[in-house]
Amino acid sequence: MALNLRQKQTNCIIRMLNLNQPSNSSGNANEEVYKILIYDKFCQDILSPLIHVKDLRKYGVTLYFLIDKDRKSVPDVPAVYFVQANQSNIQRIIADVSRPLYENFHLNFSSSIPRPLLEDLATGTLKSDSIHRISKVHDQYLEFITLEDNIFSLAQKSSYVQLNDPSAGDRDIEEIIENIVSGLFGVLATLAVVPIIRCPRGGPAEMVASALDLRLRDHLITKNNLFTEGGNLGSSFQRPILCIFDRNFELSVGIQHDFRYRPLVHDALGLKLNRLNVQGEKGAPRSYELDTSDPFWVANGSLEFPEVAVEIETQLSKYKRDVDEVNKRTGGQDGADFDGQDLIGNTKHLMNAVNSLPELTERKKVIDKHTNIATVLLGEIKERSLDSYAKKESDMLIKGGIDRHELLSVLRGKGSKVDKLRFAIIYLLSAETTPQSEVEAVEVALRESEVDTSAFLYVKKIKSLNVSLASANSASKNNIVDWAEKLYGQSISAVTSGMKNLLSSDRQLALTRTVEALMEGRPNPEIESYLVFDPRAPKSSSGTSSSHLKGPFKEAIVFMIGGGNYVEYGSLQELTHRQQLAKHVIYGTTEILTGGEFVEQLTLLGQKMGLGSSSIPSAH
Amino acid sequence: MILGRFTLKCLLVDYKVMARSRDRTEDFKDAARSAALSLGFSESKVAAILASFIMHKPRQRSPFTKAALKTLESIEALEQFIVKHRKDYVDLHRTTEQERDSIEHEVSAFVKACKEQIDILKNRITDEEGNSKAWLGLRGDNSHVDTVAHKHGVVLILSERLHMVTAQFDQLRAIRFQDAINRAMPRRKLNRVANSESPDILKSNHLELREPEELPAEPLRVQQQLLDDETRALQVELTSLLDAVQETETKMVEMSALNHLMSTHVLQQAQQIEFLYDQAVEATKNVELGNKELSQAIDRNSGSRTFLLLFLVVLTFSILFLDWYS
Numbered sequence: 001m002a003l004n005l006r007q008k009q010t011n012c013i014i015r016m017l018n019l020n021q022p023s024n025s026s027g028n029a030n031e032e033v034y035k036i037l038i039y040d041k042f043c044q045d046i047l048s049p050l051i052h053v054k055d056l057r058k059y060g061v062t063l064y065f066l067i068d069k070d071r072k073s074v075p076d077v078p079a080v081y082f083v084q085a086n087q088s089n090i091q092r093i094i095a096d097v098s099r100p101l102y103e104n105f106h107l108n109f110s111s112s113i114p115r116p117l118l119e120d121l122a123t124g125t126l127k128s129d130s131i132h133r134i135s136k137v138h139d140q141y142l143e144f145i146t147l148e149d150n151i152f153s154l155a156q157k158s159s160y161v162q163l164n165d166p167s168a169g170d171r172d173i174e175e176i177i178e179n180i181v182s183g184l185f186g187v188l189a190t191l192a193v194v195p196i197i198r199c200p201r202g203g204p205a206e207m208v209a210s211a212l213d214l215r216l217r218d219h220l221i222t223k224n225n226l227f228t229e230g231g232n233l234g235s236s237f238q239r240p241i242l243c244i245f246d247r248n249f250e251l252s253v254g255i256q257h258d259f260r261y262r263p264l265v266h267d268a269l270g271l272k273l274n275r276l277n278v279q280g281e282k283g284a285p286r287s288y289e290l291d292t293s294d295p296f297w298v299a300n301g302s303l304e305f306p307e308v309a310v311e312i313e314t315q316l317s318k319y320k321r322d323v324d325e326v327n328k329r330t331g332g333q334d335g336a337d338f339d340g341q342d343l344i345g346n347t348k349h350l351m352n353a354v355n356s357l358p359e360l361t362e363r364k365k366v367i368d369k370h371t372n373i374a375t376v377l378l379g380e381i382k383e384r385s386l387d388s389y390a391k392k393e394s395d396m397l398i399k400g401g402i403d404r405h406e407l408l409s410v411l412r413g414k415g416s417k418v419d420k421l422r423f424a425i426i427y428l429l430s431a432e433t434t435p436q437s438e439v440e441a442v443e444v445a446l447r448e449s450e451v452d453t454s455a456f457l458y459v460k461k462i463k464s465l466n467v468s469l470a471s472a473n474s475a476s477k478n479n480i481v482d483w484a485e486k487l488y489g490q491s492i493s494a495v496t497s498g499m500k501n502l503l504s505s506d507r508q509l510a511l512t513r514t515v516e517a518l519m520e521g522r523p524n525p526e527i528e529s530y531l532v533f534d535p536r537a538p539k540s541s542s543g544t545s546s547s548h549l550k551g552p553f554k555e556a557i558v559f560m561i562g563g564g565n566y567v568e569y570g571s572l573q574e575l576t577h578r579q580q581l582a583k584h585v586i587y588g589t590t591e592i593l594t595g596g597e598f599v600e601q602l603t604l605l606g607q608k609m610g611l612g613s614s615s616i617p618s619a620h
Numbered sequence: 621m622i623l624g625r626f627t628l629k630c631l632l633v634d635y636k637v638m639a640r641s642r643d644r645t646e647d648f649k650d651a652a653r654s655a656a657l658s659l660g661f662s663e664s665k666v667a668a669i670l671a672s673f674i675m676h677k678p679r680q681r682s683p684f685t686k687a688a689l690k691t692l693e694s695i696e697a698l699e700q701f702i703v704k705h706r707k708d709y710v711d712l713h714r715t716t717e718q719e720r721d722s723i724e725h726e727v728s729a730f731v732k733a734c735k736e737q738i739d740i741l742k743n744r745i746t747d748e749e750g751n752s753k754a755w756l757g758l759r760g761d762n763s764h765v766d767t768v769a770h771k772h773g774v775v776l777i778l779s780e781r782l783h784m785v786t787a788q789f790d791q792l793r794a795i796r797f798q799d800a801i802n803r804a805m806p807r808r809k810l811n812r813v814a815n816s817e818s819p820d821i822l823k824s825n826h827l828e829l830r831e832p833e834e835l836p837a838e839p840l841r842v843q844q845q846l847l848d849d850e851t852r853a854l855q856v857e858l859t860s861l862l863d864a865v866q867e868t869e870t871k872m873v874e875m876s877a878l879n880h881l882m883s884t885h886v887l888q889q890a891q892q893i894e895f896l897y898d899q900a901v902e903a904t905k906n907v908e909l910g911n912k913e914l915s916q917a918i919d920r921n922s923g924s925r926t927f928l929l930l931f932l933v934v935l936t937f938s939i940l941f942l943d944w945y946s
Contacts, residue, residue, distance in 0.1 A: 062769075062777065063773055073767070118648055122651040131652055136645050141642070226642070354878075
């Protein structure tokens with residue numbers, strides 16, 4: 001039973017578009033065939049990777065609007081709303097119902113609408129005496145964006161900054177944890193599974209895991225809940241494992257340059273919600289769609305860039321050969337033989353050719369698209385010499401250090417400011433101990449290139465604090481009262497463990513190794529200290545570790561708090577392909593960040609700590 | 621520890637009332653009842669409101685929607701008809717050629733009727749649009765914009781549905797053509813083989829006949845030989861004629877299939893070209909309007925320039941005058 005998140009989410013959306021009626025009621029469906037879809041900005045992001053606009057018509061949606069747009073009345077038609085449950089949307093809905101803009105209203109909220117908002121809605125519509133227009137109110141539990149079959153994002157911005165902010169209050173952190181838990185709950189409700197939760201000790205991961213466990217327990221008390229809708233009884237062998245990690249577990253993956261096709265397109269060209277905007281050949285910006293419907297992207301997303309170029313070449317030559325063959329057969333040549341047999345064959349070939357033309361044009365379009373993307377990418381790579389960055393960074397991470405001369409020459413060489421900053425940070429993370437002189441030389445080189453060094457100083461501070469706090473942490477646990485500081489300390493110890501993992505010879509990510517170990521369930525010193533939560537088990541037995549909780553798992557959901565990217569996704573997919581048993585891993589994160597965006601968040605943190613080279617202190 | 625305390629606190633506050641299922645309409649009704657009571661509605665009114673949730677008033681539909689739903693019904697009836705007769709149509713032995721032709725005829729008549737209905741709907745939209753514009757004196761009432769767009773969407777959905785159904789039927793028709801061609805081909809092959817065999821047989825017969833009949837009268841034999849030759853020539857000619865006729869038959873069948881295929885493509889292209897043409901006409905109109913606006917702007921610009929110049933000159937002279945005066 002393979003969990004296909006994208007399929008399940010699409011099914012939920014289709015059910016919503018069919019007005020949440022069972023799909024086989026044919027006579028009833030005729031009554032409400034044509035409808036209008038209204039969504040807000042967040043839900044537009046949810047819908048866009050899943051359904052194309054032209055497919056909406058298949059489900060009878062004639063028009064689709066943003067909720068904030070000024071809309072005119074369309075009498076006699078039902079309206080389907082798919083919005084987030086917040087105050088402004090509710091007010092807007094009340095205004096729409098009161099006018100009234102449409103005949104009746106089917107309201108769907110992307111997460112569970114809290115009781116006070118529901119009462120606001122009722123009061124508002126009662127006042128305008130139009131409450132009878134609201135036909136149905138549903139919670140869809142779909143507050144996450146599924147990009148491909150096995151990768152999702154909660155689209156919660158700047159969660160890393162907020163969680164690691166030294167000045168953040170308890171209330172703020174609780175709110176963030178709350179949002180993450182509700183997003184994860186939505187994912188689990190859509191998949192209709194109750195997993196076994198494992199996480200490393202301390203830090204946001206533990207907080208999220210325990211909060212999620214409590215929420216699931218609370219929910220499972222009633223018999224007829226969301227998780228019995230899917231009919232999944234949850235025997236231990238079928239239950240997946242949910243591994244929650246914090247970004248500080250392996251900081252380098254979020255920053256380094258990678259040279260594979262998909263991470264490269266995301267990092268260098270800015271892939272957002274499977275859409276890419278590049279400069280075309282004639283200078284006109286073109287927008288491309290890169291998702292599971294593109295066979296080339298699916299097949300070659302994880303290859304290194306030079307191999308991708310070779311692959312494009314082979315596809316192009318194959319296409320040319322096919323086109324030549326079609327031309328030959330259908331009389332593209334000069335002589336038309338009037339031999340009876342051949343003419344009959346000729347017309348048959350003509351028919352085949354006409355039928356195969358659409359397929360050939362599709363292939364040509366795909367090849368053109370990727371050629372265009374590869375050309376633009378090549379330009380970027382040459383300009384910023386991304387290939388040398390990627391290679392040197394991976395060397396650094398494997399070897400654990402770099403020649404000082406080489407380091408400084410790279411910092412003075414080609415590349416954008418962000419690239420140099422990322423390189424410097426990877427240098428800090430790769431070496432166990434960095435002599436002070438080298439670090440200073442690096443800082444000087446960075447300042448020469450006019451790079452804002454806040455992020456670098458922040459990582460340096462974290463690293464240095466680790467040396468001093470490691471011993472203090474174990475001794476004075478009881479003295480730490482401030483919640484944020486304790487969180488801070490935990491993140492530092494996590495950083496050191498992450499760094500130690502980087503020094504292993506195999507270039508496998510620490511995340512992948514840990515997930516593999518957790519899925520196999522064999523005793524492993526690395527994961528010994530990990531906590532286990534089982535929402536289905538009764539509270540009393542939470543102390544004892546039952547055997548089935550640690551057994552081998554066939555499916556896993558890996559969640560990274562603070563930001564993830566396609567590199568981690570790629571390496572997790574490699575894991576599934578490597579194993580002989582069919583394993584299935586779904587990867588999720590609070591948001592998908594490019595290296596540049598993540599470094600921006602580190603810069604923000606550095607500035608908040610007052611480390612920046614910019615003289616203006618950040619006021620908050 | 622601290623962890624547990626904090627999380628439990630926040631959870632207990634927020635999750636007191638949690639939804640258990642996706643359908644929240646019952647919760648909404650509860651909220652409506654409590655809100656009505658708090659607003660001070662009378663009991664009967666509250667009861668009426670709650671009743672309206674359960675029993676919906678029968679909806680009046682606009683004539684446009686009624687017509688659209690009727691067209692949808694007819695398209696679905698067409699689809700069911702095709703599905704019902706699919707086996708009869710495709711299988712070679714269940715129906716005769718005439719029955720198949722009649723099925724085709726019926727289907728095409730049905731498709732034409734549906735297409736007419738869709739066209740009527742489309743014309744109705746443009747008529748209503750034109751009427752409302754004339755009534756309001758070309759002021760361009762915006763409030764119907766969305767309704768018009770919705771109606772266009774409905775028509776588009778209907779025509780796409782019809783297109784899908786006709787594509788299905790075209791596939792069946794293609795299968796029928798293929799069968800017809802295949803039937804024609806082996807017959808030719810069979811004839812060819814038979815042809816090549818028969819001269820041999822004739823020759824061998826001839827050889828056989830020759831031997832025992834060497835003695836009977838010569839002139840008789842010559843005559844018979846002549847006759848035989850003639851019949852053989854006739855036979856060959858007739859078989860070759862038959863061959864040619866069958867070839868032409870298959871060629872015709874193939875050509876009609878190709879023709880049909882081409883015509884669908886050409887029709888699609890024609891529609892696209894028409895659309896492009898309309899857009900181009902609109903674009904020229906826009907360009908014209910733009911040109912007008914530009915010329916107006918230029919006039920105003922030059923007008924304002926002269927005014928400014930005049931103003932400055934007058935000011936300069938007045939300053940000089942005042943200077944000379946004092």
